[in-house]
Amino acid sequence: MPTDATPGNAGSPAAGPRTGKEYIAALDDGRTVHVGGKLVGNVAEHPAFAGIVATMAAVYDAAGEPDSPLVDPDTGGLALFTIPRTWEQHELRKRALEHWCRLTHGFIGRGPDHVSGVLAGFASHPAVFDTDRHQLGANVVAFHEYAAARGLWITNSIVPPQHNPTDPTSRVRPVQLVEERSDGIVVDGAQMLGTGAAVADEIFVTSVRPLSPGDEAKALSFIIPIATPGLRLICRRPYATSGGPFDYPLSARFDETDAMVVFDRVLVPWERVFAAGSVEVVNRQFFGTAAHQIGNLQSIIRLTAKLRFLTGVASLIVRANGRDRDPAIRHELADLAGIQTVSEALTESAHAFATQDEAGVYRPAGKYLYAALGMQTEVYPRAVKILGELAAGGVIQVPAAAGDLLDADEAAAMEVLMGSDRLPLAERVKLFKLAWDLVGSEFAGRHVQYERFYSGAVPVVKGYAYRFYPFAEAEALATGFLDSYGLPTPAGAAAGVAGRAA
Template sequence: MRSGADYVRALDDGRCVYVNGDKVSRVADHPAFAGVVATMAAVYDASCAEGSPLVDPGTGRLAIFTCPRTREQHELRRTALEQWSALTHGFIGRGPDHVAGLLAGFSSRPELFDTERHQLGRGVQCYHRYAAERGLWVTNSIVPPQANPNDPTSRVRPVRLVEETAEGIVVDGAQMLGTGAAVADAIFVTSIRPLAPDETDRAVSFVVPISAPGLKLLCRRPYATAGEPFDYPLSTRFDETDAMVVFDRVLVPWSSVFAAGDVTVVNSQFFGTAAHQIGNLQSIIRLTAKLRFVTGVASLIVKANGRDTDPAIKGQLAELATVQTVSEALTHAAHSHAERDEYGVYRPAGKYLYAALGMQTEVYPKAIKLLGELAGGGVIQVPSSVRDFDDPEELAAMDVLMGSDRFPVAERVKLFKLAWDLVGSEFAGRHVQYERFYSGAVATVRAHAHRFYPFADAEALVGDFLASYRA
C-alpha cells in the first residue's frame, strides 16, 4: 500500500511547474503546495492503517479504484469514498478518488475502445490496473482553453493529435484547467464536449505523467501562502491548486492511450461505459461532506453569538441544514438504487445522481451565502494575524472587543477566521466559483438530469387519472 512518504517522494520527478514567475524545483517543499501535499500524504497514510475502510480487502488496493461488479463491492466503494471525503472535508475536488472511478468505468467495457484503426481496450484495462496497484493520483483536464472565435489573430490551440508513431501519439496544444495537477502523479486528458465528426485531431483520450517531457503547468495564484494556518486554516491545508496545461509535442505511450483520432470513442467513453456515473458518485459524496462542514461552522457561529434561541436565526440555520440534508438524501438514493448494467457493473441511479449534480451549481453558493449572513460582521471583527496575540497590550484591547470567560478571545477569533476562509478569502471565492462549474456547464448537467428522469412513468400516472373521468 502506498504511504504518504511514497507519495511525497514521487513528486520529485523533474516536473515542469511554474508559479509566481518561477519554475518550481521541488513541489513538495514549495509554500504554494506543501500544505496540500501534507494533507494528501496523511490520507495515503490513513489507508495504510490496519483494517482501513479506504482499502479493498479482496485486492489490497485502494477501494476508490474498485469496479463494482457485486453489491458488496459497491458498498465497499461508497464507504471508501465517504471516508476519503471526511478526511478532507470535501475540499479536495479532483483528488485521487475522482478519476479512479472514471478509469474503473472505462475498464468495465474495454471493447468500446477497440476500433478498426486502434485496439486500445486491453490497454485501458491494463492502465486501470497499473494505477490501482500503485495508488496513483490521476487528475484530469477535459476542457479546452477559452478563446474568441471572432478573433482572427487568436493563437489558442486546444490539445490535439499531431502524429502517431510506433511508440505512441504526439500531442500539442493546451487545456484550460488541471485542478491538482501540480501535486498529482498523472493527468487524464480528453474532451468532455461532444466532438463533430470532422474533429478527428481533437479526438484524443489518454493519461500522461506530470513529468512527461514537454508538459508544462502554469499555476494560478496560490492561496496557501495567504498567511499562517491560524489565519487561513483551509487555504493552507486544502488549496489543491489549478493549472493551465500546455503540451509542447508531448509523446504519450500507447500503453496509456485510450483514443487517437476516433471521434466515436471520445464521444461515447463516459456514457457508453459506467465511467460518468460511478466517477461522479465521488462528486456528490464529496459535496455532501463539504456542506456538512459548512453547516457545522454555521452552528458554532450562531452559538458563539448567543443567537441559537432566536427563531429567525434558527430558521436560517435550518435552511442551511436542509440544503445539506437534501444533498445527503440524494446521494444515499443514488447509491442505494444502483442497478447492474448490461456489462455487470453497478451504476448509481441516474435519476438521483444527476439531480444532485444539477443542484450542485446552486446549493454550495447558497450555503456560503447563508453562512455569511449568520456570521455577519464577526468575520471582519478579527485581528489581522495570529501574531497580534503576542502583544499583551493589544490582547487587553481585544478583550474589550470580544472577551469572555465562556468563549476566550483566541477561540472566538479562531472560529471566525475559519468562517472567513469559507466566505471571504480568495480560497473561499475560488470554491464558490469551482462548485458552480464542477460538473460542467449548467445546461449540460441539467440535460443529464432530464435524460435520466422517468418522465414516462409520471406521464402514465396523469394519463390514468385523465382516463378515469369523462371529458
C-alpha cells in the same frame, strides 16, 4: 523495454497502499510547474504546495491504518479503484469515498478519489475503446491495474481553453493529435485547467464535451505522468500563501491548486492511449461505460461532506453569538440543514438504487446522481450565503493575524471587543477566521466557482439530470388526469360542470 512506469507491468497486487512518504518522494520528478512566472523545483517543498501535499500524504497514511475502509481487502490496494461488480464491492467503494471525503471535509475536488472511479468504469467496458483502426481496450484494462497497484493520484483536464472561436486572430489550440508514430502519438496545444495537477502523479486528458465528425484531431483520450517531457503547468495564484494556518486554515491545508495545462509536442506512448482520432470512442467513453456514473458518485459524496462541515461551522457561529434560541436564526440553520440533508439523501438514493449494467457493473442511479450534481451549482453558493449572513461582521471583526493575539497590549485591547470566559478571545477569533475562509477569502470564492463549474457549465450539468429523469412516468400521471375530464356538455357548461371521461 517495459519499466516500472509501464502499464501492463503492474506486477503483483500491492502489499498495501503507498505511504504518505512515498507519495511525497514521487513528486520530486522534474515536472515543469510555473507559479508567478517562476519555475518550481520540488513542489513538495514550495510554500504554494507544501500544505496540500502534507494533507494528501496524511490521507495516504490513513489508508495504511489497520482495517482502513480505504483499502480493498481483496487487492490490498485503494478501494477507490475497485470495479463494483458485486454489491459488496459497490458498498466498499462508497465507504472508501465517504472516509476519504471525511478526512478532507470535501474540499479536495480532484484528489485520487475521482479519476480512479472513472478508470474503474472504463476498465469494466474495454470494448468501447476498440475500433477497426486501434484496439486500445487492453490499454485501459492494463492502465487501470497499473494505477490501482500504485494508488496513483490522477487528475483530469477534459475541457479546452476558454476562448472566442469566432476570433480569426485567436492562437488558441485545444490539445490535438499532430502525429501518430510507432512508439506513440504526439499531441500539441492546451487544456483549460487541471485541478490538483501540480501535486498529482498523472493527468487524464480528453474531451468531455461531445465532438462532431471533423473533430478527429481533438478526439483523444490518454493518461500521462505530470513529469512527461513537454508538459507544462501554469498555476493560478496560490492561496496557501495567503497567511498562516491560524488565519487561513482551509487555504493552508486544502488549496488543491488549479493549473492551465500546456502540451509542447508531447509524446504519449501507445500503452497510455485510450483513443486517438476516434470521435466515436471519445463520445462514448463516459456514458457507453460506467465511468461517468461511478466517477461522479465521488462528486456528490464530496459535496455532502463539505455541506456537513459548513453546517457545523454555521451552528458554532450561531452558538458563539448566543443566537441559537432565536427562531429567525434557527430558520436559517434549518435551511442549511435541509440543503445538506437533500444532498445526503440523493447520494444515498444514487447508491441504494444502483443497478447492474450489461457488463454486470453497478452504476449509481442516474436520476438521483444527476439531480444532486445539477443542484450543487445553486445550493453551494446558497449555503455559503447563509453562513455569511449568520457570521455577518464577525468575520471582519478579527485581528489581521494570529501574531496580534500574542501581543499582550493588542490582546488586552481586543478583550473588550470579544473577550469571554465561555469563549476565550483566541477561540472566537479562530472560529470566525475559519468562517471567513469559507465565505470571503480567495479560497472561499474559488470554491463557489468550483461547485458552479467543475462539472461543466450549468446547461451541461442540468442536461445530464434531464437525460436521466423518467419524464414519461410523470407525463403519464398528468396525461391520466387530463384524460379524466373533457369539454363540458352544453348542459354541464350552463351548470358550470366539466364533463368527466368514462
